[in-house]
Amino acid sequence: xxxxxxxxxxxxFKDDTVIQNLNLTIKDGSFTVLVGPSGCGKSTTLRMVAGLxxxxxxxxxxxxxxxxxxxxxxxxxxxxxxxxxxYPTMSVRGNIEFGLKNRGVAKADRDKLVKDISxxxxxxxxxxxxxxxxxxxxxxxxALARAMVKQPKVFILDEPLSNLDAKLRGQMRTELxxxxxxxxxxxxxxxxxxxxxxxxxxxxxxxxxxxxxxADSPMKLYNDPENLFTAEFIGxxxxxxxxxxxxxxxxxxTSVSIGFMGFRPxxxxxxxxxxxxxxxxxxxxxxxxxxxxxxxxxxxxxGGVFFVKTFLAPLETADRVKVxxxxxxxxxxxxxGERLRSGIEAGARxxxxxxxx
Amino acid sequence: MLKAVNDTxxxxxxxxxxxxxxxxxxxxxxxxxxxxxxxxxxxNYAGLLVLVLVFAMPFAWMLSTSLxxxxxxxxxxxxxxxxxxxxxNFADAWNTGPFLSYFVNSVVIAVGILVLQMLTIIPASYAFxxxxxxxxxxxxxxxxxxxxxPGQLIFxxxxxxxxxxKLLNTHLGLILPxxxxxxxxxxxxxxxxxxxDELLEAARLDQAAEWKIILQIxxxxxxxxxxxxxxxxxxxxxxxxxxPLVMTTNETARTLPLGIAKIREVEGVATWNTLMAGxxxxxxxxxxxxxxxxxxxxxxxxxxxxK
Numbered sequence: 001x002x003x004x005x006x007x008x009x010x011x012x013f014k015d016d017t018v019i020q021n022l023n024l025t026i027k028d029g030s031f032t033v034l035v036g037p038s039g040c041g042k043s044t045t046l047r048m049v050a051g052l053x054x055x056x057x058x059x060x061x062x063x064x065x066x067x068x069x070x071x072x073x074x075x076x077x078x079x080x081x082x083x084x085x086x087y088p089t090m091s092v093r094g095n096i097e098f099g100l101k102n103r104g105v106a107k108a109d110r111d112k113l114v115k116d117i118s119x120x121x122x123x124x125x126x127x128x129x130x131x132x133x134x135x136x137x138x139x140x141x142x143a144l145a146r147a148m149v150k151q152p153k154v155f156i157l158d159e160p161l162s163n164l165d166a167k168l169r170g171q172m173r174t175e176l177x178x179x180x181x182x183x184x185x186x187x188x189x190x191x192x193x194x195x196x197x198x199x200x201x202x203x204x205x206x207x208x209x210x211x212x213x214x215a216d217s218p219m220k221l222y223n224d225p226e227n228l229f230t231a232e233f234i235g236x237x238x239x240x241x242x243x244x245x246x247x248x249x250x251x252x253x254t255s256v257s258i259g260f261m262g263f264r265p266x267x268x269x270x271x272x273x274x275x276x277x278x279x280x281x282x283x284x285x286x287x288x289x290x291x292x293x294x295x296x297x298x299x300x301x302x303g304g305v306f307f308v309k310t311f312l313a314p315l316e317t318a319d320r321v322k323v324x325x326x327x328x329x330x331x332x333x334x335x336x337g338e339r340l341r342s343g344i345e346a347g348a349r350x351x352x353x354x355x356x357x
Numbered sequence: 358m359l360k361a362v363n364d365t366x367x368x369x370x371x372x373x374x375x376x377x378x379x380x381x382x383x384x385x386x387x388x389x390x391x392x393x394x395x396x397x398x399x400x401n402y403a404g405l406l407v408l409v410l411v412f413a414m415p416f417a418w419m420l421s422t423s424l425x426x427x428x429x430x431x432x433x434x435x436x437x438x439x440x441x442x443x444x445x446n447f448a449d450a451w452n453t454g455p456f457l458s459y460f461v462n463s464v465v466i467a468v469g470i471l472v473l474q475m476l477t478i479i480p481a482s483y484a485f486x487x488x489x490x491x492x493x494x495x496x497x498x499x500x501x502x503x504x505x506x507p508g509q510l511i512f513x514x515x516x517x518x519x520x521x522x523k524l525l526n527t528h529l530g531l532i533l534p535x536x537x538x539x540x541x542x543x544x545x546x547x548x549x550x551x552x553x554d555e556l557l558e559a560a561r562l563d564q565a566a567e568w569k570i571i572l573q574i575x576x577x578x579x580x581x582x583x584x585x586x587x588x589x590x591x592x593x594x595x596x597x598x599x600x601p602l603v604m605t606t607n608e609t610a611r612t613l614p615l616g617i618a619k620i621r622e623v624e625g626v627a628t629w630n631t632l633m634a635g636x637x638x639x640x641x642x643x644x645x646x647x648x649x650x651x652x653x654x655x656x657x658x659x660x661x662x663x664k
Binding site for chain 1 (some may be wrong): 403470553556558559560561562563564565566567574577578582
């Protein structure tokens with residue numbers, strides 16, 4: 001188990017600065033997910049922790065040890081790669097015990113460890129096969145076993161599920177969560193898939209262009225995004241955001257300048273009655289996606305196109321609909337994309353009107 | 358084919374006469390297509406057979422001649438299978454010179470070259486493929502340039518050099534000039550470059566030392582390429598005539614090809630039967646090596662990597 005600390009980390013590839021001044025603490029025993037679009041620096045960050053990439057500046061601490069100059073093999077870190085990176089000329093057993101051999105673990109101990117691990121991940125019948133003869137899921141398990149057998153302080157997983165089909169991915173996802181619970185080791189996981197991040201991580205680090213946008217628990221990220229990027233990145237479909245210039249008829253009183261307004265597709269109400277208090281947008285339904293329990297509508301209004309998601313409600317057949325977003329579910333962002341939390345009062349006029357009667 | 362026609366008709370409910378006509382036309386088209394495919398297959402196999410004959414004929418001719426008497430080699434039309442195989446030809450060939458010494462020299466030199474080449478080309482190609490160091494491009498360029506220089510062009514300076522080191526007429530003198538191979542470095546470098554970086558990174562995380570990564574992970578992965586190169590190198594040096602000829606002045610280090618060339622000179626007549634027997638002695642070890650490594654060679658040419 002280990003706490004990882006990145007202090008003022010920067011990374012340059014030739015003249016290209018990928019990461020600048022990154023500070024991050026990964027808690028001991030946490031399942032931390034680094035998530036962000038391609039090229040946001042999440043994999044680079046991970047590889048620097050593993051020691052496969054040397055940072056251009058700053059320090060990396062694992063527990064109380066600065067590992068800047070420690071080679072990857074001695075950092076007590078195990079990694080699972082996206083394409084598994086199994087040694088193709090070695091058997092499954094050979095793959096799993098290669099790291100142990102290099103550490104000089106005695107044969108008897110090696111055999112016991114390999115046996116135990118292969119039972120945990122369900123590979124016992126395949127120990128003498130070559131990786132080529134295994135399925136994708138089995139290979140993934142070999143890669144996991146190879147990492148686990150070393151009993152590392154930190155597990156690093158670089159998009160380990162992206163080569164699997166959807167069903168297997170779901171299965172491996174739950175297996176990984178269980179594995180993390182069982183081992184209690186620090187997991188650092190990289191993915192570009194926010195659904196994967198939300199479902200697995202207990203701590204999510206959203207990155208964009210080499211900068212950490214927000215590091216929080218999944219629910220905090222969803223309910224309380226720090227900025228426009230996080231708001232638009234988390235959620236399926238993502239949060240609807242509109243430039244304030246295009247928003248009409250929003251009843252707010254504010255002393256700050258608002259750049260953008262946003263709301264979650266699942267918090268908007270379709271054709272709500274007059275008792276619902278909120279911002280109202282009228283629009284035309286462009287597409288309907290019916291997924292069984294939920295329906296996703298794409299709606300075109302004067303301010304732009306946005307999504308609305310309903311649960312367990314009959315499919316809306318009308319072409320024109322009234323969308324009501326309760327005031328408490330509106331998010332405001334400044335001109336630079338930062339979240340605005342105070343100084344905005346919505347629905348005041350309606351209240352006055354109601355009080356006046 | 359008839360059965361196929363019946364099947365198609367049988368498989369379709371026959372309604373109106375027009376419909377059954379249509380079915381008939383369709384099944385005839387299918388039959389035609391099948392016949393065409395069969396013809397193409399025959400043509401294909403015939404072509405392959407011709408190729409096999411072109412390559413196998415000289416070989417068969419060599420084998421046949423090596424078992425004939427000298428007059429029999431001149432008979433027209435030729436007799437492919439001699440009625441009384443003359444095994445004596447092999448003994449004659451062997452006895453025309455110090456063949457045991459030739460054979461030993463050939464083995465020592467070809468194997469010696471091979472071992473030295475493995476020791477030099479594996480580290481060199483690995484370094485060229487996997488490390489970026491100052492001047493690596495330039496150095497690799499120099500290696501490539503040596504590929505373009507024929508041996509005939511440098512044999513004189515090499516001869517003088519070997520002579521200065523008193524290495525003429527020694528095994529070492531015939532081995533050392535081939536201690537490395539530009540072709541081998543090039544071939545192996547390409548193979549090493551195809552191996553994904555992640556595999557090396559995984560090995561580094563597994564605390565493997567560099568030599569272990571090379572020997573236990575990289576080399577086994579390029580084994581087919583390595584075996585192919587080894588075979589090419591072995592055959593080239595086993596059969597080499599020119600180099601041993603110019604670098605030796607007496608029998609001490611001479612090799613099989615030189616011995617066989619001498620058979621022809623015996624008694625001033627071309628003794629084709631003995632010559633061919635000698636040739637068979639020459640190629641037998643190569644055939645053996647080829648049979649042993651056949652699977653690897655085929656793998657090297659159809660190698661598609663491991664995902």
